[in-house]
Amino acid sequence: MDSLTQVVLGGAVGYAVLGNKVGYKAAIYGAILGTLPDLDVFLPYSGDVEAFTYHRGFSHSLLIHLLISPFIAWLLIKCHQATAIYKKHWFWLVFLCLSTHAILDSFTVYGTQLLWPITEYPFAVSNLFIIDPLYTLPLLFAFIVIFLPKIKPARVTKINHFALAISCLYICWSLTAKFYIDKKVTIALNDRQIEVDHYLSAPAPFSTLLWRVLVMSDGQYYEGYVSVFDSASDVSLEAYHSSDALLTNIKDEWDVQRLQWFTKGFYSVKAEEQNIVLSDLRMGAECRYVFNFILGEQTSTGIVKSDVEKVSDRPDLSMLGNVWDRIWDASVSLAPLKKSGVCVNRES
Structure with a gap:
């Protein structure tokens, strides 16, 4: 999916995991982690075919996400010592923001190597176009609301959860339409x-x-x-x-x-x-x-x-x-x- 969608999805997921404990910082870190896997486009591949077919490889692997999440969570706790009591929450924030990026990418037609290195098979459900405003807009709205100072945290949490629910329902609709x-x-x-x-x-x-x-x-x-x-x-x-x-x-x-x-x-x-x-x-x-x-x-x-x-x-x-x-x-x-x-x- 496009970068904006991944940013706001990561922000929404991050806030859903840890927003009620660390506030908008959870959305910021979620947004960063939500776009992190796509940095593989900057790797110096040896040729055009390599760049084309290795993209969405190891950086999009759920297995790699599982392995590196404890380390990234440890770094985040080091930056925010006062949140050390939420160690498990930080782990889930990192893992879910990375893994939802990869899973969402696998809904497009390109191909995502979710189980690298066990298999390089590029999973592609092809039920979403790479840019879909109807999927992105609810998440974008919730992301903006998170940073509005006059809205109470409890209300922000409800709006964020609602946006995530709407995005999931839209994915379900796309799968139904594809079947039809x-x-x-x-x-x-x-x-x-x-x-x-x-x-x-x-x-x-x-x-x-x-x-x-x-x-x-x-x-x-x-x-x-x-x-x-x-x-x-x-x-x-x-x-x-x-x-x-x-x-x-x-x-x-x-x-x-x-x-x-x-x-x-x-x-x-x-x-x-x-x-x-x-x-x-x-x-x-x-x-x-x-x-x-x-x-x-x-x-x-x-x-x-x-x-x-x-x-x-x-x-x-x-x-x-x-x-x-x-x-x-x-x-x-x-x-x-x-x-x-x-x-x-x-x-x-």
């Missing part, structure tokens, strides 16, 4: 006799009312958007081709295998001029995938491995207005326009 969407898409896929190798559903930007679905099927993939108000017959999927055979000569390279593993099979391979590009289909949308990697190049002797380079392509924000329209109207298309096989803006 998956059920409708399964019916649509069966009706159209589409063979499914891999299937994924994830919320569209800033909403849990509209979901992007992705289906991998024997050398091609389907992308579509489904609203909670759609029926199974409204499900519309666009087919796209992936030239996986372009990886044949470099299939044993570590970078290739690592990306295939990390994306869980949700990737496409295309030739762009002389470059062989693998795109992570889970993040972004057709023509605008956030993570793309140049893995090889075409030469006179065939395809050879090249220096790996990440190429980011941010989604077209002008389409966000159509996302809202698509929630209510199944006839609104979010599929990209193409001319001669090249993606263009809808205004073109």
